[in-house]
Amino acid sequence: MKILLFLLTILFAVWLWRRNRLNALNERKSKSAETHPAPTPPTSEPSPMQACTQCGVHMPAADMVQGQRGIYCSQVHCQAASDTRV
Known part of the structure; x- marks a missing residue:
């Protein structure tokens, strides 16, 4: 017990x-x-990826810099491409 x-x-x-x-x-x-x-889920659609004309890095198109000879990942690459005239 x-x-x-x-x-x-x-x-x-x-x-x-x-x-x-x-x-x-x-x-x-x-x-x-x-x-x-x-x-919360994102409300906008993702931006398409594009390659930098100078170095080839892929970034969202909304973050790219538009230049005269293409699109670039930064302002520095855009200026470097415009300085080198072929």
Whole structure:
């Protein structure tokens, strides 16, 4: 009878421990969801990638610099291309 009472006490303690642990995990998840909102998907379409005429680096077309002889990854490359006359 003593062993049965001892086992029931142990089982009850384990049950309490697990219940408290799960409650704490759920609270942490809900707090992190409140402080870190879900990322919103981008509303615009991605810009197509294009290669720099000078060095060949691919970048989004919206970030490229338009020059007289093509498109460039930076203003420096655009100026370098216009300085070298062939």
